[in-house]
Amino acid sequence: MSATATGAWVIATEEKRLAAMVRAARALGGTVTVVAVGPRALADAASAAGPDGVLWLEPAGAEPVEAHAAHVAAAAADAAPRTLLATVEPGARALLGAAAVRLGAAVVPGVLSLRTEGEGVVVECSAAGGAAIATLACPGPLAALFAGDDDVTAAAAPSAPVRVLDDGTAPADLRVVGRAASGRSAGVRDAERVVSVGRGLKAKADLALVESLASTLGAEVACSMPVAEDLGWVAKERYVGRSGQHISPRLYVALGISGTPQHMEGVREAKVVVAVNNDPAAAIFRTADYGIVGDLYDVVPALVAALSS
Amino acid sequence: MRAVVAYTWARDVADAAVRQDGTVEWRKDKMSPGEDDHAALAAGLALTTDGGTLVGLTCGNGDASWALARGVEQAVHVTDATPHDDDAATAAVLAAGVRSIGAVDVVLVGDSEEHPGVPVALAAHLGWPAVVGVTTAAARDGRVEVVRTVGDLEETLSLAPPVVVAVAARSAETRVPGMKELLAARKRPVTRTTLAELGVDVPDTLVARGTRLPATAPTRVFDGEPGEATRQLVAALRNEGVL
Secondary structure, three states, X not given: OOOOOOOEEEEEOOOOOHHHHHXXXXXXXXXXXXXXXXXXXXXXXXXXXXXXXXXXXOOOOOOOHHHHHHHXXXXXXXXXXXXXXXXXXXXXXXXXXXXXXXXXXXXXXXXXXXXXXXXXXXXXXXXXXXXXXXXXXXXXXXXXXXXXOOOOOOOOOOOOOEXXXXXXXXXXXXXXXXXXXXXXXXXXXXXXXXXEEOOOOOOHHHHHHHHHHHHHHXXXXXXXXXXXXXXXXXXXXXXXXXXXXXXXXOEEEEEOOOOOHHHHHHHOOXXXXXXXXXXXXXXXXXXXXXXXXXXXXXHHHHHHHHHHO | OEEEEXXXXXXXXXXXXXXXXXXXXXXXXXXXXXXXXXHHHXXXXXXXXXXXXXXXXXXXXXXXXXXXXXXXXXXXXXXXXXXXXXXXXXXXXXXXXXXHHOOOOEEEEEOOOOOOHHHHHHHHHHOOOEEEEEEEEEEEOOEXXXXXXXXXXXXXXXXXXXXXXXXXXXXXXXXXOOHHHHHHHHHOOEEEEOHHHHOXXXXXXXXXXXXXXXXXXXXXXXXXXXXXXXXXXXXXXXXXXXX
């Protein structure tokens, strides 16, 4: 990797955060290339997101995108971009990792913003589980796992040319052998309002309290991981968190949930988060918009009354 | 199948305290098992139940016996590894550890939310493919079969070894070892090695310029008795237009 490397690659396997990454890459100066690994529609979306060019690779039917990591890494070695960006999604992440190591790039997770400074790039990234923001200077090549806000208002840009990425590299021997509905509840996933309960609930019968608030709000009931997986009080498809539902309601009310990073990742896209917890030091009070410190058994009936008045 | 499970290779973010001025203080400056490590270990045990071996790999100043008390027979410990902001640097150390173990079919690693770049960079350092975000793994006909959730679908993949598989925990660890297992773990062999012995040099290419508090407004907490606090909350939510 030479010090003269320039330009940025945005590696995308889905449209989420694509426009925001192109914009972030654009701000660094130099050319911006989107490497789109997926269907033609993804390449078209990439083309419209405002890069200078798109490299497109479409995996065959049973190939996961990860099968093409070596292929993308080889192309990266040829083009030698200074900066790589991708989301943390499994496919995109695998492609970014392969390209990053090939380029000798530092891999920084949780990147919120990037700027050019002299020959290098300076990033701001999430630290201490999101409770702080760290500034890191990257004098050498950088691979950023981008976690900045999505850019939903991106202006329609002139379409960039799409070139098929095909150097004959054989895909790795990885195959999708089955796909089945995961049984996730569309009710929770698409709800405008969600009332969610955690270990602060003392007994399964007390779910009635949670349901009373949900019904007053016209909300779906969800829960944190232990309530579904360990206690089995709420159906597993209603559990919100990194390995469960990722939801984006306008209102998320967390009752007796401490707010582990694992849980909060599932509600990162929620508009307003309200936390009720009897522990003032609970992590959720660092990220929620509104909070009430108190026992949910006292607060929930009062909240139902306040909503009804 | 010969598998390696990497564990206790980073500090626990719960040990980081953020001060009012935005600086971060590590109350406990030790590597700790990650919240996904037990899931990676469970996958490793599942892959090696019908013959095969599972070797633990840990790095830094954490407790190497964690995996040994949970069914792993032997471990390699890179004792002088330090935490890195660069996931590729952490991965380089783990890759050197894997190479020191010899022929390996699959490396399992917890799919840490804090360090999502580690499994993919580890695979790249080894020159292997990576599949991340997995919840379970099993051996089938000499291949590794894994399951992960993608959107509304549960996807099953069949992977040819060698491969790196990152496993995300679906629940907290339920079975914590007892005293007997902890004592037995102390007798199991740990091969201690160093970065120099492994010939791995991981200069920190990133320059940390400090930390600050997020610009987002802090949580607005309503105090007082529940009736008054909830009335204020409802008023605020009506203002936000979410009610």
